[in-house]
Amino acid sequence: MIPAQFDYVRATTLDEALSLLAQNEEAKILAGGHSLIPAMKLRLATPPMLIDIGRIQDLAYIREEDGQIRIGAMTTHYQIESSGLLKKICPLLPECASHIGDVQVRNKGTIGGSLAHSDPAGDWPAAIIALNAELVAASRNGERTIKADDFFVDLLTTALGPGEILREIRVNKQNGRTGQAYVKMHHPASGFAVVGVAAKLALDGDGVCQSASIGITGVSSKVYRAAAVESALTGKKPDEQAIVGAVVHATDAVDLNGDLFASADYRRHLAEVYTRRAIASALARA
Amino acid sequence: MKIEGTHELHASRERVFAALVDPEVLCRCIPGCESLEKTDENTYAALLKAGVGAIKGSFKGNVRLEDMRVPEHYRIVVDGKGGPGFVKGSGDFDLEEKNGGTLIKYAGEMQVGGVIAGVGQRMIEAAAKMMAARFFAALEIEAKGNQ
Numbered sequence: 001m002i003p004a005q006f007d008y009v010r011a012t013t014l015d016e017a018l019s020l021l022a023q024n025e026e027a028k029i030l031a032g033g034h035s036l037i038p039a040m041k042l043r044l045a046t047p048p049m050l051i052d053i054g055r056i057q058d059l060a061y062i063r064e065e066d067g068q069i070r071i072g073a074m075t076t077h078y079q080i081e082s083s084g085l086l087k088k089i090c091p092l093l094p095e096c097a098s099h100i101g102d103v104q105v106r107n108k109g110t111i112g113g114s115l116a117h118s119d120p121a122g123d124w125p126a127a128i129i130a131l132n133a134e135l136v137a138a139s140r141n142g143e144r145t146i147k148a149d150d151f152f153v154d155l156l157t158t159a160l161g162p163g164e165i166l167r168e169i170r171v172n173k174q175n176g177r178t179g180q181a182y183v184k185m186h187h188p189a190s191g192f193a194v195v196g197v198a199a200k201l202a203l204d205g206d207g208v209c210q211s212a213s214i215g216i217t218g219v220s221s222k223v224y225r226a227a228a229v230e231s232a233l234t235g236k237k238p239d240e241q242a243i244v245g246a247v248v249h250a251t252d253a254v255d256l257n258g259d260l261f262a263s264a265d266y267r268r269h270l271a272e273v274y275t276r277r278a279i280a281s282a283l284a285r286a
Numbered sequence: 287m288k289i290e291g292t293h294e295l296h297a298s299r300e301r302v303f304a305a306l307v308d309p310e311v312l313c314r315c316i317p318g319c320e321s322l323e324k325t326d327e328n329t330y331a332a333l334l335k336a337g338v339g340a341i342k343g344s345f346k347g348n349v350r351l352e353d354m355r356v357p358e359h360y361r362i363v364v365d366g367k368g369g370p371g372f373v374k375g376s377g378d379f380d381l382e383e384k385n386g387g388t389l390i391k392y393a394g395e396m397q398v399g400g401v402i403a404g405v406g407q408r409m410i411e412a413a414a415k416m417m418a419a420r421f422f423a424a425l426e427i428e429a430k431g432n433q
Contacts, residue, residue: 028340036340042401044370045340117340120412155412156339192408221412255415259408 003040007049011056014167018140020051022163027051029165031074031113034105053165059112062086064173069093071169073112081106090171091285092180092198096127099184101191112166115151118158118222120257121192125152125223127182128169129215130198136168143167155221176210177203179286183278185218185270187261193218194262195270197226197250199278201238203286209233214275219267220254228252229275243279250275289377289414290393293422297429299381302388303357305428306379315424317417322349332366338413341406343370357381362394371400390422 011017021027027049028036039045053059059074062083069090071080080086081097100106100114100123114124115135128135128148135146137160151159160166174180184196196217202210212233214226228249236242250271258264295302305311309330313322318336325331328351335344347366354360363376377394398410406413 039340042370042405043343044402044406045342046369047340120409155409155416156341157416187408190408221416257408257411257415259411261408 001041003037004043004046006040006047008052009049010052010054014053014056014059014138014165017051017053017056017165018138018163020049021165022140024049024051025162029053029113029116031116032076032109033113034101034109035113035117035119059167060110064089067173069171069173071111071171073116073166073168074110075112077101077106077109077111077114078103080111089173090131090180092127092131092182092200093171095180096123096182096198099123099182099186099193099196105191111169115169116158116160116166118152118156119192120155120221120223121187121194121196121218122223123182123184123193123196123217126193126196126198126215126217129223129225130180130182130200130213131171132213134170135166136170137161137164138167139164145170149225152222152224157222174200174202177205177286179203179282179284181278181281181285183274183281185274195219195267195274197271197274197278199275199282201233201279201282201286203238203283207237209236209238212279214278216250216271216275219251219256219271221257224254226250226252226275229279233279238279238283243276243283247272247275247279287396287398287411287414288394289375289396289418290391291418292392293390294384294387295390295422295426295429296387297426298386299383299388300357302390302425302429303360303381305425306381306390307351307354307360311425311428315421315428317420317424328352328354332364334366334368336417338409338416341370343402344368345370345373347373353378367400369401370406371398371402371404373398392418 028047030050030052059072061072077097182198185194198215200213212230217223232246256264309322313319320333330349345366345368350363352361365374375396380391382389
């Protein structure tokens with residue numbers, strides 16, 4: 001449980017962190033450190049240098065701007081979980097945060113760190129997909145915005161390029177009658193999602209589903225959008241029958257993973273059950 | 287853990303088979319392969335720096351090719367160990383002609399142990415699939431380049 005030798009640099013500004021990263025290709029960015037440090041202690045990761053962005057001012061915030069919710073990458077899970085503003089205007093985010101790890105992890109771990117690490121059983125990716133969020137990546141050449149659907153590339157792999165740091169998460173504010181929910185089966189030992197489903201439904205005045213957005217984590221090599229479930233619900237009144245008919249598509253065209261705890265077939269079953277629960281819960285709140 | 291799948295390549299079966307048993311080509315295609323040196327007939331010593339995302343490790347091991355039936359079948363036997371743990375496994379490659387190209391069928395059994403298996407068990411299957419996808423993507427480029 002002792003990491004291999006590494007250099008440590010504490011950046012005081014984002015520009016400084018970006019320069020350091022540009023000069024040290026093999027360096028890793030240290031955010032909350034609750035995925036990277038355990039991996040280093042087990043020597044599963046042996047980066048020659050850590051660039052700590054934990055002390056950079058103004059990377060941890062939750063605010064409304066231009067009709068969007070903007071969250072700084074270094075905002076901790078707990079800050080999101082306890083945000084009164086988010087509970088009011090985007091309850092999926094605090095609900096998702098409340099499911100992450102334990103108190104210690106939520107106090108130190110950050111939304112940006114979690115997304116950049118992109119654990120296949122991480123909770124945030126499901127919510128980010130369901131909310132159609134945008135991710136702002138900074139580099140020395142400026143900034144670019146990446147759509148949630150394009151951000152998660154493969155196992156532990158994101159669209160962030162070398163030299164890029166995730167700076168901000170943006171979510172459009174919801175209008176009209178919407179309901180959101182995140183439900184999860186916790187792995188009893190690690191707390192990670194065996195299956196986690198985030199759902200956002202928008203209904204019209206008659207209760208007909210205008211749009212559905214569903215992200216599923218824990219099941220495959222990366223989070224994915226349950227597009228077949230979404231289209232099965234859209235334009236319908238989401239009654240029991242419609243929901244049951246839709247969730248059978250929860251793992252359509254998905255390459256499922258199995259492990260010692262849960263086989264691929266069991267995960268397929270869980271994905272359907274938890275997608276049904278997420279939809280029912282979102283519906284009850286709409 | 288079982289690994290199996292199929293992959294179609296747009297190259298003749300002879301070319302694909304030749305690529306699959308050529309240590310230089312293999313080393314360029316295996317993700318993270320630093321060297322693959324011949325130690326005996328159909329036996330090679332491999333040095334790998336493999337990883338996914340932040341998780342990376344070095345592995346040293348042996349690769350043996352058996353049961354060669356040019357150009358349709360061979361069996362690969364691998365064992366290696368490194369900082370993150372050990373890997374042992376074997377797999378069969380079967381090549382079939384299909385639509386002017388080649389269909390590769392692979393099926394193998396792999397054992398992973400050590401730290402990586404203890405704490406990374408839930409990701410091993412996904413990592414293996416990702417490695418296989420990278421391998422075949424690189425092999426495709428090799429096979430095309432040789433035509």
